[in-house]
Amino acid sequence: MNSSPPDDGPPDDGPPDDGPPDDGPPDDGPDGVGAPVGRRVVLGMLGLGAAGLVAAPVLQRTLESGLGAVAGKDPTGLTGLLPNGGGFRYYSVASSVPAKGAADYRLRIDGLVDRPATYTLDTLRRMEQTRIVRDVQCVTGWRVPETAFEGVRLSALLDAAGVRSGAKAVRFTCFDGTYSESLTLAQARRADVLVALRMDDGPVSHAHGGPVRLYVAPMYFYKSAKWLSGITVTDSVRPGYWEKLGYDVDAWVGRSNGRDDAPTV
Amino acid sequence: MTSTPGSAGPMAATTPPPSEPAGRVHRFARPVRLVHRATAALMLLCVASAACLYVPQLAELVGRRHLVVTVHEWSGLLIPVPLLAGLAARSLRADLRRLNRFGAHDRRWLRAVLRRDRRPGARPAGKFNAGQKLYAAWIAGAVLVMAGTGLLMWFTGFAPLVWRTAATFVHDWLALAAGLVLAGHVAMAYADPEARRGMRSGSVGGEWARREHPLWVPGGRDRLDDQ
Incomplete structure (x- = not known):
């Protein structure tokens, strides 16, 4: 019964493209007839x-x-x-991220510097704090308006460590064990690049990369590495985690990654 | 049942095939069941990975963003493949044709649902009721739109930025709608063990078939290539 004789023809209620003719005429009740x-x-x-x-x-x-x-x-x-419901989205590239606080958080500065140093949360808090309020723009499209970040200028930490001649760039590593970022030395010395301790006038929460994250105001937010634990001065730019996967190293908002968002600075 | 030249012969009768236990009628051929199972597995993977990318609590729990993105992209892109491969089976093509065509009884079924009319006989249905037909077509179209917008987001060099932003917008909102519709599909199946048995084992109870699908003539043209 699988063989349909050639004179079967298509069903009479539609054009021939309604189905393969070998599926045959409706012979099983009202099924298979009617409008498509x-x-x-x-x-x-x-x-x-x-x-x-x-x-x-x-x-x-x-x-x-x-x-x-x-x-x-x-x-x-x-x-x-909801989509476009506003607010931050949580992205982590690691499987799990340990929670760190004042007791066990450490920030190490090394590489091409005269005075490598390790900072605790308290020593960072005692340094001069700078507060910057700008939009946050993610390279995936979401934007959070008027977000306050507060912390120590990266340039202050670099000056304290004493950057040697021949240094060209800064590499950032994170205690999630996976993420990394980098800036040229000139970018790192900008006044709107912070080692942030506070966000929206509270401590940076774990989900937002606390207790300490990088904040690079003029660039897409993947540059603002969360869970910052290491700052290494290097002789050349070493692409970070997403940059090895195709994102731009010089990630100016509106002038990179093929995007034309309004600049955040 | 009226015989047509192509189906005349001993097998055109409605006697269940000997492989079915007494009182059971054959509903889904093996290719149909395999396609359903493979599609469901891919869809589950795609939805679960999407949730891990999108819901903050799950994203925090799972992390591994690059891996999850890869799983999501490939599981999503592969969803149509089992159905396309299944087109080689006559039984699947026959079921697709039944899903495609809407008769007068399907309009009656929809009106009864809208009026919440649950009286016996108020909701006539063939092998598939009108709701199942609409679901099948809607989710098929949604999968294609999701795949298209997903590809626009995936290959960022392929289209200008406005397209990518628009694709993200459509992808996000349609994902929400498709998630709700899928949840409805699963809830319906959960509420009807006999329907699930049909998709799992291939056969359903005769009484269930007569009650839920009174116009269905089990054991039609596509029986012989079932097994």
């Missing part, structure tokens, strides 16, 4: 998807402002789970 609604739904979804792509810029602006207003008054935090 399934195909229309599939095509309709494709059409909606394409329309969504075209309308996305307008829809996104509308939703962002609407959700932003709701999220501000949402005690459950559920709006934070």
Whole structure:
């Protein structure tokens, strides 16, 4: 019964492309006859998807402002789970990250410096603090407006360590055991590059890279390495974790990674 | 049942094949079940990895972002493959045709659902009811849109930035919708053990079939290549 004779022909209710003719005429009750609604739904979804792509810029602006207003008054935090619900997204490249506090946190500065040093959280806190309020822009698209970071200028730590001649760059390592970042020496000496201890006027939480993270205000946020534990002055730029996977080393917001976001600085 | 020239013969009768236990009717051929299982596994992997990328608590728990991204990309891209491979099976093509076509009874089924009419006979259905047909078509279209927008996000050099941002927008919101729809699909299956048995073993109880799918004529054209 699997062989359909050639005179079977396609079902009489549609064009020949409705299905392979060898699937035969409807011989099992009302199944398999009627309008091809399934195909229309599939095509309709494709059409909606394409329309969504075209309308996305307008829809996104509308939703962002609407959700932003709701999220501000949402005690459950559920709006934070919605797309474009605003706020930070948590990214970690390591399997798990130990929690560190004042007792066991250490920041090591070494490499091409005259005075390698190890800082505790308390010694960092006693140094001069700088507060910067800028937008945070992630290379994946999300942006958090007006976020305050406060900490020690990286340039102050570099000066204290005494950078030797011949040094060209700074490499950052993290106590997640995996992440790394780097800046040229000139970038590292900018006044808006901090070793941040505080974020939004509270301690930097573990999820945000605390107790100490890097903050590079003018660059995409992957440059602002979380869980900072090592600063090594080097003779050349060594690409960091995401940079080895194709992201730009000089990650100026709006001028790198093929993106045109408004600069954060 | 009316015989057509192609199906005339002893097997055109509705007697269950000897391999089915008494009182059971054959519902899903082996290729259909395999395709469903493979698609479900890939979909589960894709959704689970998506959750680990997107839900902050899970992202904090799992980490390993690069690995999770890779799992998500490949599981998602491979979702259509089992169905495409299954097209080689006549039984699967026959079920696809049944899912595609909407008859007058399907409109009645939908109206009854909208009115919450649960009286016996109020929801006529063939092998698939109208809800199953709509689900199948919607999720198929959604998978294609997700794959397309996902590829735009994956190969960042392929399209200009506005496209990528738009693709991210569509991908994120459709993911939310598809997640809810999938949860509905799983909840329906969870609530109906006999339907699950049909997809697991291939056969269902005769009484269940007559109640849930009164217009279905089990053992049609596609029976012989089932096993």
